[in-house]
Amino acid sequence: MASSKHFHLLQDFQSYNPDTLDLSQDAEAKDYWFQCFNRLVLKFEQQAAKSQGSDPTAFNRAAQFREHFVNQLKILQQQNSHSNPLAIRNLLELNEASLRLYGFDDPWKEQKRLENEASLKRLKYRLQRIDLLKDTNAKWMEIIKGVLAGNMFDWGAQAVSQILESDTNFGLDEAMERIQKRPWLIDCLDEWLQRIQGPPHTCATIFTDNSGTDIVLGILPLVRELLKRKTKVLLCANTKPALNDITYGELKHLVKQCCMECKIISYAYNTGMLQIFGNEQNGPCLDFRLITPDLSDAIWESDLLIIVGMARALHTNLNAKFTCETLKLAVVKNEWLARRLGGETFSVICKYENI
Incomplete structure (x- = not known):
């Protein structure tokens, strides 16, 4: 059921259609x-x-x-x-x-747990590697590429699951080499880099995607960099399981574990600068008509919306218009869809819209 208060950040709730293809x-x-x-x-x-x-x-x-x-x-x-x-x-x-x-509430639960634990062991190294980059543009390019490479780890995408099953050593660095080289299929990275040189955002809302490498080594370094700019961050995950996407409950547990690995994340989480929400979706896509009034109210102050993943930012919301700055990030992990969009498998969507 649609939120009685509607989703505040949509330019036009009445005409909003989440789906890219009918x-x-x-x-x-x-x-x-x-x-x-x-x-x-x-x-x-x-x-x-x-x-x-x-x-x-x-x-x-x-x-x-x-x-x-x-x-x-x-x-x-x-x-x-x-x-x-x-x-x-x-x-x-x-x-x-x-x-x-048929009684299968969360078939990927154990797989997600194992991947989260393995990724946590590499988090400090990932953050240290980013911190070594003193140039702002270089640092943010690494962070955005990390989000995109992390989005490769999607067990619901056949092209990716074949790689993961055949190569147990396939990690974030390997994924960075596999995704499309710039210029990307939709490439607004330069516009984003120019914006990030400006004043910090007040509040960023991020709709997350997969467990493991995606959330830990892709999204959390992005979250940390925003927090360093004194930007409040709202992390949103599915309330119910969907494929290997991280759930609200898993994300809360994971962030608490990350607090032991990073003082910046720990301080933000304990002071309310980093908050976690469930997004009430029924699958891996993102339909803003289903956002609850409580979440809609919490997001009210956001001046930056970040939507991650093929289901949330490509199957849905690629053409949606919002009232705040929006960054849509995804890797096209389906050959047919990539060709329909004019690219190839593992093409990159980096769509930044500044109203």
Whole structure:
């Protein structure tokens, strides 16, 4: 249900449409994405069964999940109504709902825990490496590239999961080499670097994406640099699990652990300069119509909005307009979508909008 107070930072709440593609109006896109999800469901089934391997019913329930999901996809694909928009967001939400229907609330929970723990061990080194860069532009280029490279660690993207499964040593440095070299597909980095030379923002709201390398080595160094500029930071994560995205509860626990690794993060968290919120989404995408009144009120003072990840900043909100400065960061981890946008797999979206 939409917030009764609406989301304050949208330029026009009434005309807001989060979805970049309407599959009901785009036959090529509809055909591709339904084929894509029919392939991905096998990966989701395997992960679901694996996540509850000690339960003798897990294998059968995972198979039931797959059958249900495939049947629901068939129903949606056969619908020819142009009056009912259909988006990638809906298919992703259907996946999560179908998993929960058969008792798989969070199939990636253990994977996320392991990746968070491994990334925490590298956090101090990452922060030290950034601190060695004394030039402001060089430092912020490293931070933004770190956010983008961290966004590669998405188990829901087939192109990435194949890399992660075949190369256990694939880390942030390797991801930095894999993503597109500049100029990027959408490249507003220079505009952002020029802005960051100006006065600090009052409050930045960041909508996070994946666990592990993404949040720990990508997002948290960004958070820390904003805090050093005396900018208040609101970190928002999904309340419910979705793929390997970090959840609100996991993020709270993780930040408390990070407080032991970084005095700046610790001080900010304990004084309220760094706050954590759940964003009430039903999947990995981001629909600002679902933002609760409490979160909308908390974000009211924000003069910088940062949206991270393919689901939140590309499948949804790429074209959305806001009343404050906005930075949308994502790596295009799908070959078809990259080509549709005029790029290649692992192209970069760095879209800065200063109203």
